[in-house]
Structure formats: structure tokens, C-alpha cells
Amino acid sequence: MNEGPLIVQSDKTLLLEADHLLADQCRHEIAPFAELERAPEHIHTYRLTPLGLWNARAAGHDAEGVIDVLLRYSRYPVPHALLIDVAETMDRYGRLQLRKHPAHGLVLHAFDTAVLEEVLRSKKVEPLVGARIDKDSVVVHPSERGHLKQVLLKLGWPADDVAGYVDGEAHPIALVEDGWAMRxxxxxxxxxxxxxxxxxxxxxxxxxxxxxxxxxxxxxxxxxxxxxxxxxxxxxxxxxxxxxxxxxxxxxxxxxxxxxxxxxxxxxxxxxxxxxxxxxxxxxxxxxxxxxxxxxxxxxxxxxxxxxxxxxxxxxxxxxxxxxxxxxxxxxxxxxxxxxxxxxxxxxxxxxxHQGYIAPADCVEVRVTLDDRERLLYATAEPEDRYRLAASSDRKTRVVDALLRRHADEQVLVIGQYLDQLHELAEHLDAAVITGETTVKARQELFEQFRTGEVRVLVVSKVANFSVDLPEASVAIQVSGSFGSRQEEAQRLGRVLRPKADGRTARFYAVVARDTVDADFAAHRQRFLAEQGYAYRIVDADEILAGDTD
Amino acid sequence: MAGSTPLGRDSSSDGARKVRSLTEDLRQRDDIQLAALLRARTDLLHPVPAGFGALANRATTVRSLTEVLDGLDLWSLQVLQAYAALDGPAAPVELAARLPGVERGDLETAAALLHERALLWDGPQEYRVVNAVRQLLGGAAPVRGAAAEPLAHPQPHPPAVGAVASEPPARVARHAGGQAASFVRNATDLLTAWSSAPPRRLRAGGLGVRDLARTATALGQDQQVTALLVEVVNAAQLLGNEVGSAAAWCPTPRFDTWRTLPLAEQWAELARAWFEMAAVPALLGTEPRPNLLTWDVRRAGATDVRRAVLEALRRLPEGTAPDREQLAAHLAWHHPRRESALQRLLYDATLDEAELLGVTGLGALADTGRALLTTDPRQEAGADPVGAALVRAVEPLLPVPVDHVLLQADGTAVAPGPLVPDLAADLALLADVESTGGATVYRFTETSVRRALDAGWSAARVLAVLRERSRTPVPQPLEYLVTDLGNRHGRVRVGPAASYVRCDDPGTVASLLADRATRALGLVRIADTVLVSAAAPSLLMSTLREGGYLPAEESTDGVPVAQRPAAHRSPLRGVPGAAPAEPGPPAGEVVDAAVRALRAGDVTVGERITGGSGGSGRLPRSTSSETLAVLHDAVAAEQEVWIGYADRAGLTTERVVEPLRLEAGFLTAYDVRTAQVRTFTLARITAVLPITTR
Incomplete structure (x- = not known):
């Protein structure tokens, strides 16, 4: 039997054995049409979706090529129904084309009259198009180009947009590659x-x-x-x-x-x-x-x-x-x-x-146990208050303390969701705090001081989730988050992934209250990163605190 | 004889005797020829005809002829028609005028076959058509000589079947194996899904369209595939329906044994069921849209068509995926009289289904299909060597079971192939299936691991199995999850109890537990100061009182309940509004019966005492023959007997009855205590004793 690196599942997922000799080669060949769903250490999961297949069609791949790749790398026979489905799905892209017509402007052109008839019968398409020019094309109001594409995608006949773009107002821009080079x-x-x-x-x-x-x-x-x-x-x-x-x-x-x-x-x-x-x-x-x-x-x-x-x-x-x-x-x-x-x-x-452009990261989930008073409070709280209660447990403060001592000579971000908790933490740690209330000027000053090392610890709210460039932050401690948001977790990890001058491993700690919704949300948040190959270790708060004393 | 050629004349002069009828023709045949006829026309065997006259008669009935004609290929029919158009004996070569461009050999072969089937007689040089055949073919009046009009398209050979693809056998096998494995998996998925949520059985029988659609969505298959799965598992007797008001389709107990079989055997059972089933799931798409699992989707000829299609595939060079149009034409040549729109649908359905089952691979017949053709439809499925051949054929095509999984940090385990049964069972308990196909992806969740702990596994055992069966180290988060759940599992304990005893003094509790008087209560100590019992609180109270304790009853919230002195009150329920009418004086027979009952009771007491049956007071059990004998005597002697009678719940009561009649497993008797004549089921009479001491 063929020992290929790929297993094609009947639910349209592709399992790629990461350690296989042909894995890299296979990955490159399937990447254009399959979406990486998760990439833990041994088996990576890709999924065939209509969007992914259409992305591939848009990039010039055809169904035969896709099927050939699947058959070539597959360890087991590929389900027949799946192959048919791939061919049919890919065939749907580009049957309709948005293009420029010399006389009529923007038109929707069909390479298959039946498809055009089908979409024109849809009530949603009707207001977006104008007069029928011939049996294969119909005028499209230029302002409805986007709406039409949205509707056609929902109908399962994504249009190929070749109507081109306006050049726009020309303005000279060039890259200046001095001291750095584009990767x-x-x-x-x-x-x-x-x-x-x-x-x-x-x-x-x-x-x-x-x-x-x-x-x-x-x-x-x-x-x-x-x-x-x-x-x-x-x-x-x-x-x-x-x-x-x-x-x-x-x-x-x-x-x-x-x-x-x-x-x-x-x-x-x-x-x-x-x-x-x-x-x-x-x-x-x-x-x-x-x-x-x-x-x-x-x-x-x-x-x-x-x-x-x-x-x-x-x-x-x-x-x-x-x-x-x-x-x-x-x-x-x-x-x-x-x-x-x-x-x-x-x-x-x-x-x-692996190419060294982002720092390797070590993700650790620290589990704290609520004390008896908090447990009672939690058990009797209304469901909507439970996350807040668990997430802002006082026990987390001690853990943050210990972690800060452990990374005494590194730049640390403490990230959280609840302002009360952040202010309390900041007061306790004697650190500066940045939230939505902080003025832009003050924020920039604090970020600058953090960059230069003047400020070692910053307590930040979700305002710092995105696009804040803090290259020297190498440790992030997350005490609470927006419930189970996966992308937030990725963004927050991203804060510490800028490559470090000394090639140090970045650390990302998520402090979580065990046996509460906090832990459930944490598990959901971590899925994206786990799927990207970032494995979380789980440690008990006691270990961190114990390590602190010796 | 008119139109006879010199050749014909030679033959008749050479013949030992002149053949004058079909009967005579049959009589002159040797044993081998007769056996061939009976093998080809099996209907003639039932019952075995008394003589050649009877055989000839039977062979020329419309019914028998229709059957044999339906089985003829186009060429035989054409030759037969040519004979039917002639009015006298003719040698096969004489037909050349009517069937132009045909080789003499083809004519002779066809004529010989028709003669063997007793559709032509006379011969072997010249043949005549059996008269009844001529009528049945509805031809015009026979024409003398060879002057008949030539037939436009004589077809002595079936049309060739072209290939749309020619696949190397290895690829065909590989593909068929993949399909076979996934068919079994889908069947298992279907039956598993229906185990937990069985779809309703329609009042008219069958499965509703909506249930089919729902199942298809759940399985991720299209409806046609799902319909095939449903009918095949039904044919394999893995699916049945409960009867009663909540009739539903669910797996039969056979499913439980089937699912533990090796993959190859599972497949063999399904494939065979398919090959021999009358259901044609493809009819689902045709008007008037029949429901699955009803007679409306069954067709008598389905089995024959499947065999014919596979036979046709087998005649092609290995690895040939046929052109469907040409294959249909080819099959039509073999059975032209059966041709219909349904037939065409059956051909296509068979090809589609064969592909889904892995009987063909990429359209070409696989070894699995070849093995299937060796099965004998008349043979009982199960303990047969053919089933073994089927298993042997599919085994090498199936993926090799793997005995390990790969554990990953995201909480999943991937089984890179079908798992060996014991590991599959373990994983089904420990984790939830996330994706199936060539491989299986399992996810460990708190719920799934708890399920294993609930089933009595320890955390250590879970980890041991994972360590042993994983090719990769157990990821830390998973290990943590299992250990953590193991620590917490069972921290809160739940058990049944109907009442409790609490007492602040552990000493008293200990003495209560040790007290002989409370032994019957089954007290269990669950804490130093708390005992629980399965007995009702009232019994607990009274027993403790009798034991000399001074218990106080408390309500569920711990408040003492004041005990009123025993002055019982009836609940309001059931009290009639008006006073009941005074009962009249008792009827004479009631009184008599009462007296008799009393006597009977007396008698039984006497029996008990004098019988000396160990003092247990129970009637000794009688054997059924004893029972019958005693009752017979009692009926004859009009004598009362004492019987032990078990009710539906198995509770035995003792009655004194006067047997009246004994028939068909029932005893009709006068029950002295209830003063009624009633019927007793003999089987439930546990004992009988004549009352003789009166």
C-alpha cells in the first residue's frame, strides 16, 4: 500500500503527517487549495472548503490538478464522492465573470447560460443587474459590483472579477532598504x-x-x-x-x-x-x-x-x-x-x-485555585457575573507577583480585561497602567519608555491587543480576556513574538482560575494557538509560588 | 416435405425412426440431453412429469414458454423467429436467406440450443418450431419455404462493450478496497446513529423522506448513498423495527455481533446482502417517489440484473471500466425480452452501487466482485465456503488495521488507519470522534474522559493505555486533564437511601449499628453520626422503637415532625358522594360457595397438617404430566382440587377449584373462593393436589 503522508477524510479534512519524508513537498502542493485548520506537532489538519477551492481557482489551479495532488499523496484511497465534490465545486467558480464591456460598461458574463438563468431568477440578484444584453450577459450597475459578488457567492456561483481596477491618482513611493532587507x-x-x-x-x-x-x-x-x-x-x-x-x-x-x-x-x-x-x-x-x-x-x-x-x-x-x-x-x-x-x-x-523571523514562544497556563470565600461567591453568583468573578480572583495577584520575580530582568506586559482588576494590579505592582482612558500622548510616552527599558512592567487593557510594536517585550502575563476569543489570544501572543536581540524564547503566561468558566474560556482561546503548533503547558499556581520561595 | 433440401432428406432417411411430435422427440433424447433440458428449464421439474407426454405438455404451456423465452438472448430469438416464420422442417443453413450475412456455425449453434430447450423439435439436421411458440411470438402466418422477408439486423454476437478507461488491476483493487472500507464505516455510523435516535416507522411502513434527508446530512453523504446503506443493512438483517405504537427503525441484536467481526467479514455480509436483495434504492428518485424500506422499492428481477451486470463486467478484459451505453446494449442483447426503462435504471443503479460497495473499483470489476459472482443465491448465507471466499477476496484490499494512535497537544488523537478492535473500543470510551475516513481523529474532552472514569477506569489506567498505545509522548495538557479529573472524580459520592438516622453521639450510632434488632434494616454508616437505610422512615421508626430507642422523626429540612397518636384518616379521594345502596341479602349460590370455600380452606389446613410437607406450607411442585393426570381424574370424578397458580407477575397463589373442562392448554374450573367460573392457563399451574379427605 502506498505510504503517502496524507490521509483524506470523508468529512473533507486532510491529515498531513508532519514528520513524513514527503510532508514538506506535500504541504506546498496542498496549501493553494486547502486551508490549514490546525498544526499541532504530529498531524496537521487541512480542510477543503468551497472558499479554499475557489481561492485556488482564482489563483489558476484546476480541479484535475487538485485531484491529482490528493491521489498522489494520499495513503488510502480517496473517497470517490469527495473527488466528485471537489471537481463540481471548483467548476462553479468562473462560470460567471464580471468584466468590462466596450459599450455597456460593467457586465456579468456567463460561460454557461443555464447558470446565468439560475442566478437571474434569484430575487436577491434581480435589483443588482440591469438589462440583458444577449443570452450570456447582463448589465451590472457599477455601484453593485461588490453586492453582486456577495450574493453570487452565497448562491454558490462565485464570480471571477476581471473588470479591473482604476489606477487611482499616481504617487511615487519606493522602498528604502538601508540597514534592512525585505524578507x-x-x-x-x-x-x-x-x-x-x-x-x-x-x-x-x-x-x-x-x-x-x-x-x-x-x-x-x-x-x-x-x-x-x-x-x-x-x-x-x-x-x-x-x-x-x-x-x-x-x-x-x-x-x-x-x-x-x-x-x-x-x-x-x-x-x-x-x-x-x-x-x-x-x-x-x-x-x-x-x-x-x-x-x-x-x-x-x-x-x-x-x-x-x-x-x-x-x-x-x-x-x-x-x-x-x-x-x-x-x-x-x-x-x-x-x-x-x-x-x-x-x-x-x-x-x-523556524526561519527566525519571529521569536519562539513558550506558552504556559497557570492554574490557580480559588480560596473558599471566592468559591462560595462564585457558586452563588449569577451566570453573567461568573466569568468576571473567576477572572479577577485575588489569587491571581500572588501568581503575577511570583512570575514577575521569576523574570526580574525582562520586559513584562500584564494584560487583562477588567479595569478594576488592572488598576488594583498596577497599584500592587507599582507599575504604570494603560487602558482606553489613557490619552494617546500618555500611551505613546509609556510605550516609548517601555521600549527603552525605563519602564519594565506595563499593565495594559485590550487597547494593546493590536498593532502595538513593543519589540523588547519578552514576557506576557494574561490575567483575563474577552471570554473565549481565539483571535485575541493570538494577538496577545503576537505582542511578545517580535524576534529578540539575543534570540531569547518569549514567554506567554495565562493565569486561569481552575474549575470555573475562566478555565473553559481559556481552553477555547488556546485552541487557535494549539492548532498553530503552540503547545500550552499547564502548571499549578503552587508550583510557581513554591519555585518562588527557593 | 415441403422446402426440404437434399440434406434434410438425407437426415430423415438416416434417422432410425420418424419423429412425429415433440413428445417423440423428447422420448428419443438420451439422458444427457434430457438433463440439459431440465437444467435449463427448471420449472419442468416441479413436479416431475409422469411421462414424456406430460413433459411435452408442460413444456408447451404459455407460462413455461414465457419463462424460457425471457431467458433467451437476441440471436436465439432471431433464429427462433425465423423458424416460426417457416411452415415446415428446415435445416439451419436454410435460414441464411432470412438472416443474411450470418455464418452457418452461428445458425447451427443457435438451432442446437433452441432444440435443447425444446423450442424446436425434430432434427438434428432439420428442425421444426413448437407450435405453441409460434403463437406466443405472435408472428404472421407461416410462410412456405425460405421466401420470407430477410431480417434487417441479425445479431449473432452481442455488441462489443468499449472501455471508457482501462485501469491497472492494482489501482482497481486499491480503489475497491477503499470503498469497501468506507462502506462498512458508513454502515456502522448509520446504525450507531439510529441506535441513539431511531427514526420513526411510517404508518404505511417504510422510512420517511425527511428522516432519510436528516440521516444523510448527519452522515455527510448524499441521499442516494444513504438510501443504499439503509437498504443494505436492512437486507443484512442488521436493521429492524420495533412493533407497537412507537414503531421505529433501529439496529437488531445482530448488529452487536456484526460490529465485532473483522472488517473483511463485516464487508462480506453487507456485500452478499446487497447482491441478493430485492430492494432497488435507486427507485427513490423516480415517480411516484416511493418510500425506502417498503415493497414499493423492491423489484423481483433486481438480483438477476445485478448478477447479469457483474457477469458482463467479468467478460471484459481485466481493469476495463465499460461505457455504460454500450454495456446496456450488451446486456439488452442477452435478455432482449426483459428490456424496459426499469431495466436500464437497474443497470445504472447496479454499476453505481457496485462502485460504492467496492465490488468494482474505478468502474472495473475487482476481485471482490469476482468472488461475489461465485456465490450461490440458493445457498444459505453464513456457514458457507463462498462467504469465506468473499472474505479472502476483500481482505488484501482493505487497509491494514493499526494498533497505535498519535497523541497531540491540542487534545486530539489521530489513528492513522482503521484501529484494531480492542483499541477502537477503548478510544470510543475515552474520546469523542471528530473526523472519520481513512484515519480517525479523536478528541479528548473533560466529558469524554469523565465517561471513562464513570465506566470504572482509573486515571492511572487511562494514562497507561494512552502511553502504551501512542507512538508519541502523552502531551502534558492531556496528562494534566486526566490526572486532574481522576483526582476530582468521585469526590462527591451519591448513593441510594430511603431514610437516615442521625445522632450527635457516635457511641449511640455505633450501638445502633451493632444492635441485633436493627439488623433487618440494613443500616450503613456514612459518617460518625449518620446512618442510612433502604427501609422506609416509618419502618425505621417502628423498628427502633421496638428496639427500645426513642427516635424522633424529622422532615426533609430537619424540623422535628410531631407524631400524632395513631388515629388514621382516609384521604378524601375515592369517597362516593351519595351513600351506597344497602346490599341485599346474599344470593343462595354465593352462600353455598362461601361454605364450600370455607370447607376447602379447612380441608387444606387439614392437608397441610396431615401432608407433613416439611412445615413450609407450600404446595409441592408437580410436573406437568402429573398436573394433567390429576386434573383429568378430577374432571372425571367431579372432584375438587387444590392448585398453586402463578399470576402474570410470577406470584403464586393457592386456590381450591372444581375442574369442569380441560382443553387446549386451559383448565376451566369453578373457583370456590371467588365463586366464579374462570379459565386457568395450564402452564401456570405450578402444583395440583386432589382433595380426597372430604
Whole structure:
């Protein structure tokens, strides 16, 4: 029997034996069409999904190739039904095409009249299209290009968008590679995006997504709108662009709560874009303020709904999504596919770690036991209060103390969800605290002091989840989180993954109250990282405290 | 004879005797020829005809002829039709005019076969058609000589079957093996799912469309595949339905033994069931949309078609996946009279089903299919060498069972192939299945590990099994989970108790426990100051009082319950509104009966005393023949007897009865105590003793 590295399951998952001789070769061949679901140490799980198969079609792979790869690497016979399903699914992509017509403008063209008939019968498609030109094409209102793509995807006939993009207002941008060099995967990611037109690049936190953005801008040579999660991230983008490209301060504008600058390169926050005044999102006009040649969405998995809606209207502009994970807690992965674009580049975290671009990490879950008083409180608490009670147990403070002593000469972030808990901790540890209430200026000062080593310990709330560049943080202690959010856990680990000057291993501690919902949420949060190959060790708080005394 | 050729004339002059009828033809055949006829037309054997006349008669009935004609291939039919169009004996070569472009050999072979089947007679140089055949074929009036119009397309040979693909046998085998394994797995999944949530059986019988759709979704299969699974497990007697108001489809006890068999044997049972089942699940997609598991999806010819299709595949070069159109034409040539739309559906269904079962691989017949063709439909399934051949054929194609798993830090275990049965059973207990296919992915959760602990496993045993069976080290989080659950499991203990005794003084508790008077209460000490008992609180109270203790009763929340002196009150329920009518004077027979009952009681007491049956007071058990004999005598003598009678619950009561009638397993007797005539089931009469002392 063929001893291939791959086992194809009937539920459309692919199991790849990581230690197999052919594993790497196989991984490269299946990566274009299968989505990595989890990558623990021995067997990696990939999943065949319609989105994944369509991503592959969009990248020019055909069903025969996919089936050939499956048959070639599979250890056991591949279920017949699965092969048929792959062929049928892939065949659905590109039967419809959005293209430019010399006389009618944007049209939906079908290579299969029956498919066109089928989708035109849908009530959802009807308002989005205009007159029928001939039996195979129908006029599409240019403003409905995005909506139509969303609807067609839901109908299972994703359209191939070859209508092209507006070039936008030209603006010279070039990378300045002095003292640093673009990494291979960053170059591939930027090029992959550009060749695909629009789409999403998936890279772990700390792998230099900003540089991928800068590289894409350098290829586009056009005015760019960058959407980021918050003001601190906006400033970091600006600093990074100033450092890595020919752009000058005058060319980069910040569009946030504090400032409203519109420049050839404008960095705006999701927050300001989604601020409503009198029920109207009046800042969304920024999308039309200039003839943007490129729109970059940072942390695309957090993209708020109004931005999705507006993005549907600007399908003629090139869009680049950057993210560490396509996991959306709200399950809108399909909208990312149809509105931002297919996944254009993806690299597993561990691969990049092996290349030395992100620090290796040791994840530890520390379990504390509630004392009798807390246990009683917990047992009698209303269900909605239970997580808060368990998460902000006083017992955690002692553990944080001990951990801080253990890492006495390292830069430590203490991350939590509840402000009371954070303030108490900060007071107890005599450390500075950053929350949503802290002014941007104060935040930046504190971050700077932390970077230089003046401040050793920072207590931060979820404002620091994203896009805060703190290269020297090597230890993170998480005392509470947003319930079971998997992407938050990934982001928080990302805070300590920037490669360290001395190649040190980063430490990520999650302090969890045992036998409570806190532990359940922790287990859920950890799944993403466990699936990415980060194994958690579990230790009892007593061990940490005992280690402290000797 | 008209139209006879010199050759024909030669033959008749050479023949020992002139054959004048079919009967005579049959009489002249030798034993081998007769045996061939009876083998080809088995209906003639039942019953064995009395003589050649009877045989000829039977062979020319419409019913028998229809059957034999239906079994003929196109060429034989064409030759037969050509003969039917002639009015006299003719040599096969004479048909060449009517069947142009055909070789003489083909004509002779066909004529010989038709003669063997007693559709032609006379011969062997010249043949005549049996008259009844001519009528049955409904041909025009016979034409003299060879002047008949030539037939447009004589087809002495079946149309060739082209290949859409030719696969190397190794690939065919591999593919068939994969399908075979997944078919068994799907069948197991289906039956397991229906074990816990059996779908309802429709009032008209069968399985509802919605239940089928739901099951298909649950299995992740399409409906057609699911329908096949359902019918095959039903045919294999792994599925049945409970009768009664809540009739539902669920696995039979056979499923429990079947699932422990090796994979190859499991498959062999399913494959055989499929090959021999009358159900055609593909009919589900046709109007008028019948329900599964009903007679509406059964077709008498289904088995024959499956065999015919597989036979046709076997005739192709090895590894050939046939062109379906051509295969259908080929099969139609073999049985032209059976051809219909249904037939075509059956061909396609058989090819689809064969692929799903692993009887074919990539469209070409696999060794499994070849083995299936050696099965004899008339042979009882089970203890037969053919089943063994089937198992032997499928075994090398199936993936080799593995005896290990790979444990991973994300809480999963991957079995990289089908597991050996004992490990599969262990894992089914320890973890939940997350994904099936060539491999199985299990996930360990708190619930799944607790399930094992509940089943009596210790944490140490769980870890030992994991360590022994995992190729990879047990990940720390899993080890922690198991150890942690092991420590916590059973910390809170639950047990049954109907009452408790508590007392602040452990000394008193200890003495209570030791007291002989309380032994019957089954007191158990669960703490220094607490005892529990399975006895009701009232019994506990009274026993303790009798033992000289001074118990106080308390309610569930610990408040003492004041004991009222025993002044019982009836609950309101059941009290009639109006006063009941005065009972009249008792009827004479009631009184008589009462007297008799009293006497009988007296008699029994006397018996007990004088019988000296060990003082237990119970009637000695009688054997059934004794019982019968005594009752017979009692009926004859009109004598009362004393019987022990077990009720439905198995409780034995003793009665005195006057037997009246004894028949068909029942005793009709007058029951003296209840003063009624009633029927007793003989089987439940445990003992009988004549009352003789009166």
C-alpha cells in the first residue's frame, strides 16, 4: 500500500503527517487549495472548503490538478464522492465573470447560460443587474459590483472579477532598504497580492505585515488609504512608512479622532470611520475624498460591518487585507472573500518561527485555585457575573507577583480585561497602567519608555491587543480576556513574538482560575494557538509560588 | 416435405425412426440431453412429469414458454423467429436467406440450443418450431419455404462493450478496497446513529423522506448513498423495527455481533446482502417517489440484473471500466425480452452501487466482485465456503488495521488507519470522534474522559493505555486533564437511601449499628453520626422503637415532625358522594360457595397438617404430566382440587377449584373462593393436589 503522508477524510479534512519524508513537498502542493485548520506537532489538519477551492481557482489551479495532488499523496484511497465534490465545486467558480464591456460598461458574463438563468431568477440578484444584453450577459450597475459578488457567492456561483481596477491618482513611493532587507515571504506576499488584483495576506503577528503593505504601495505607485484599528497603530504605521519608504511626513496624513488630515497616503482608524453623527457615517466619505489607487485594511478579521458595506461600493479600487488569522468570531469569512478578495498569501506561524523571523514562544497556563470565600461567591453568583468573578480572583495577584520575580530582568506586559482588576494590579505592582482612558500622548510616552527599558512592567487593557510594536517585550502575563476569543489570544501572543536581540524564547503566561468558566474560556482561546503548533503547558499556581520561595 | 433440401432428406432417411411430435422427440433424447433440458428449464421439474407426454405438455404451456423465452438472448430469438416464420422442417443453413450475412456455425449453434430447450423439435439436421411458440411470438402466418422477408439486423454476437478507461488491476483493487472500507464505516455510523435516535416507522411502513434527508446530512453523504446503506443493512438483517405504537427503525441484536467481526467479514455480509436483495434504492428518485424500506422499492428481477451486470463486467478484459451505453446494449442483447426503462435504471443503479460497495473499483470489476459472482443465491448465507471466499477476496484490499494512535497537544488523537478492535473500543470510551475516513481523529474532552472514569477506569489506567498505545509522548495538557479529573472524580459520592438516622453521639450510632434488632434494616454508616437505610422512615421508626430507642422523626429540612397518636384518616379521594345502596341479602349460590370455600380452606389446613410437607406450607411442585393426570381424574370424578397458580407477575397463589373442562392448554374450573367460573392457563399451574379427605 502506498505510504503517502496524507490521509483524506470523508468529512473533507486532510491529515498531513508532519514528520513524513514527503510532508514538506506535500504541504506546498496542498496549501493553494486547502486551508490549514490546525498544526499541532504530529498531524496537521487541512480542510477543503468551497472558499479554499475557489481561492485556488482564482489563483489558476484546476480541479484535475487538485485531484491529482490528493491521489498522489494520499495513503488510502480517496473517497470517490469527495473527488466528485471537489471537481463540481471548483467548476462553479468562473462560470460567471464580471468584466468590462466596450459599450455597456460593467457586465456579468456567463460561460454557461443555464447558470446565468439560475442566478437571474434569484430575487436577491434581480435589483443588482440591469438589462440583458444577449443570452450570456447582463448589465451590472457599477455601484453593485461588490453586492453582486456577495450574493453570487452565497448562491454558490462565485464570480471571477476581471473588470479591473482604476489606477487611482499616481504617487511615487519606493522602498528604502538601508540597514534592512525585505524578507522573501514578504516579497512573495506583496507580489502575490498584486498579481491577484485584490485579496488578503495572512501572516503571524510580528512577521512584518506593515512591510508587506509598504511593498504593495511601492508596486502600486499610487495614493493609498490605510485603515487600522486605533490611533496608536496609526502612528506606528506612519513611523514605519517613514523609516521604510521614500515617503516624507508631509505626504502621510492621519485621519483619526484627533486629526483629520487627507494626504496622498492617509491612515485612518476603524473607530473614526464608523463614528455616526445623527445616524450617518459621515466619515465614510473619506473613501471618495481622493482617487485612491490602493486601500489597505490592517487586521482585516476585525473589519467592522459599516466598512464592509462601504467596501462593497468601491470594488473598482485595489484592496489589500492584512491579518494574522482569517478566523472571525462573527463568521463573516465569506464577506472577506467576496469584498476584500481571496487569500493571496499564507504562511504557518511555525514556518516563520523556524526561519527566525519571529521569536519562539513558550506558552504556559497557570492554574490557580480559588480560596473558599471566592468559591462560595462564585457558586452563588449569577451566570453573567461568573466569568468576571473567576477572572479577577485575588489569587491571581500572588501568581503575577511570583512570575514577575521569576523574570526580574525582562520586559513584562500584564494584560487583562477588567479595569478594576488592572488598576488594583498596577497599584500592587507599582507599575504604570494603560487602558482606553489613557490619552494617546500618555500611551505613546509609556510605550516609548517601555521600549527603552525605563519602564519594565506595563499593565495594559485590550487597547494593546493590536498593532502595538513593543519589540523588547519578552514576557506576557494574561490575567483575563474577552471570554473565549481565539483571535485575541493570538494577538496577545503576537505582542511578545517580535524576534529578540539575543534570540531569547518569549514567554506567554495565562493565569486561569481552575474549575470555573475562566478555565473553559481559556481552553477555547488556546485552541487557535494549539492548532498553530503552540503547545500550552499547564502548571499549578503552587508550583510557581513554591519555585518562588527557593 | 415441403422446402426440404437434399440434406434434410438425407437426415430423415438416416434417422432410425420418424419423429412425429415433440413428445417423440423428447422420448428419443438420451439422458444427457434430457438433463440439459431440465437444467435449463427448471420449472419442468416441479413436479416431475409422469411421462414424456406430460413433459411435452408442460413444456408447451404459455407460462413455461414465457419463462424460457425471457431467458433467451437476441440471436436465439432471431433464429427462433425465423423458424416460426417457416411452415415446415428446415435445416439451419436454410435460414441464411432470412438472416443474411450470418455464418452457418452461428445458425447451427443457435438451432442446437433452441432444440435443447425444446423450442424446436425434430432434427438434428432439420428442425421444426413448437407450435405453441409460434403463437406466443405472435408472428404472421407461416410462410412456405425460405421466401420470407430477410431480417434487417441479425445479431449473432452481442455488441462489443468499449472501455471508457482501462485501469491497472492494482489501482482497481486499491480503489475497491477503499470503498469497501468506507462502506462498512458508513454502515456502522448509520446504525450507531439510529441506535441513539431511531427514526420513526411510517404508518404505511417504510422510512420517511425527511428522516432519510436528516440521516444523510448527519452522515455527510448524499441521499442516494444513504438510501443504499439503509437498504443494505436492512437486507443484512442488521436493521429492524420495533412493533407497537412507537414503531421505529433501529439496529437488531445482530448488529452487536456484526460490529465485532473483522472488517473483511463485516464487508462480506453487507456485500452478499446487497447482491441478493430485492430492494432497488435507486427507485427513490423516480415517480411516484416511493418510500425506502417498503415493497414499493423492491423489484423481483433486481438480483438477476445485478448478477447479469457483474457477469458482463467479468467478460471484459481485466481493469476495463465499460461505457455504460454500450454495456446496456450488451446486456439488452442477452435478455432482449426483459428490456424496459426499469431495466436500464437497474443497470445504472447496479454499476453505481457496485462502485460504492467496492465490488468494482474505478468502474472495473475487482476481485471482490469476482468472488461475489461465485456465490450461490440458493445457498444459505453464513456457514458457507463462498462467504469465506468473499472474505479472502476483500481482505488484501482493505487497509491494514493499526494498533497505535498519535497523541497531540491540542487534545486530539489521530489513528492513522482503521484501529484494531480492542483499541477502537477503548478510544470510543475515552474520546469523542471528530473526523472519520481513512484515519480517525479523536478528541479528548473533560466529558469524554469523565465517561471513562464513570465506566470504572482509573486515571492511572487511562494514562497507561494512552502511553502504551501512542507512538508519541502523552502531551502534558492531556496528562494534566486526566490526572486532574481522576483526582476530582468521585469526590462527591451519591448513593441510594430511603431514610437516615442521625445522632450527635457516635457511641449511640455505633450501638445502633451493632444492635441485633436493627439488623433487618440494613443500616450503613456514612459518617460518625449518620446512618442510612433502604427501609422506609416509618419502618425505621417502628423498628427502633421496638428496639427500645426513642427516635424522633424529622422532615426533609430537619424540623422535628410531631407524631400524632395513631388515629388514621382516609384521604378524601375515592369517597362516593351519595351513600351506597344497602346490599341485599346474599344470593343462595354465593352462600353455598362461601361454605364450600370455607370447607376447602379447612380441608387444606387439614392437608397441610396431615401432608407433613416439611412445615413450609407450600404446595409441592408437580410436573406437568402429573398436573394433567390429576386434573383429568378430577374432571372425571367431579372432584375438587387444590392448585398453586402463578399470576402474570410470577406470584403464586393457592386456590381450591372444581375442574369442569380441560382443553387446549386451559383448565376451566369453578373457583370456590371467588365463586366464579374462570379459565386457568395450564402452564401456570405450578402444583395440583386432589382433595380426597372430604
Amino acid at each position: 522573501d515571504y514578504q516579497r512573495q506576499a506583496a507580489q502575490g497580492f498584486w498579481d491577484g488584483g485584490s485579496g488578503v495576506v495572512v501572516l503571524p503577528c510580528g512577521a512584518g505585515k506593515t512591510i508587506v503593505g509598504a511593498a504593495a504601495m511601492a508596486i502600486a505607485q499610487a495614493t493609498t488609504l490605510i485603515l487600522v484599528t486605533n490611533t496608536v497603530a496609526a502612528r506606528q504605521w506612519r513611523d514605519e512608512l517613514l523609516r521604510r519608504t521614500t515617503l516624507t511626513e508631509d505626504e502621510i496624513g492621519e485621519y483619526s479622532g484627533a486629526r483629520k488630515e487627507i494626504r496622498p497616503v492617509t491612515i485612518a482608524t476603524y473607530q473614526v470611520m464608523t463614528t455616526k453623527r445623527k445616524g450617518v457615517y459621515n466619515h465614510l466619505e473619506l473613501f471618495d475624498a481622493r482617487d485612491w489607487g490602493l486601500i489597505v485594511y490592517d487586521e482585516v478579521h476585525l473589519l467592522p460591518a459599516p466598512i464592509f458595506r462601504f467596501t462593497a461600493d468601491i470594488q473598482a479600487r485595489r484592496r489589500l487585507g492584512l491579518t494574522a488569522t482569517l478566523v472571525r468570531e462573527d463568521g463573516r469569512e465569506g464577506d472577506v472573500f467576496s469584498l476584500i478578495g481571496p487569500k493571496r498569501y499564507d504562511a504557518p506561524w511555525k514556518d516563520i518561527e
